[in-house]
Amino acid sequence: MQWTSMIAIYGLFWVLSAFLVLPIGLRTPDQLPGHEVETGHADSAPVNFRPRLVALRATVLAAALSALFYLNWTNGWVTRGDLNFFGDPPVEDLGY
Known part of the structure; x- marks a missing residue:
């Protein structure tokens, strides 16, 4: 597999x-004591959103999933044939 494909x-x-x-x-304002909803904000808007933590978690999870994908690619644990749940398509007799 090429490195550009892995990227x-x-x-x-x-x-x-x-x-x-x-x-x-x-967490929403009603789940954390001391937080009130300001005018113009939705009641369901989170009050503790941390994008850096989301990016860090996504990076770690993506690295683990990519490693599993690469290991499956090299070892052939699950192939296309393993995912064929409906069997081979029927062969039509065209009568030629």
């Missing part, structure tokens, strides 16, 4: 990981 796969895993870890640890 692209890591980027895809990073974006997926960022969306997966985004809601972890967020």
Whole structure:
């Protein structure tokens, strides 16, 4: 596998990981004592959003997923044939 392909796969895993870890640890004003909702803000808006922590978590998770993907690529643990849940398509007799 080329290194540029691995960078692209890591980027895809990073974006997926960022969306997966985004809601972890967020708290709304009603979950934290002492916080009040200001005028114009939604009641469900998080009060403790930390983008650096989200990026760090996404980076670690994407690195682990990329490593698993590469190990599967080299060792062949799961192949395309293993994911064929519906069997081979039927062969039509065209009568030629």
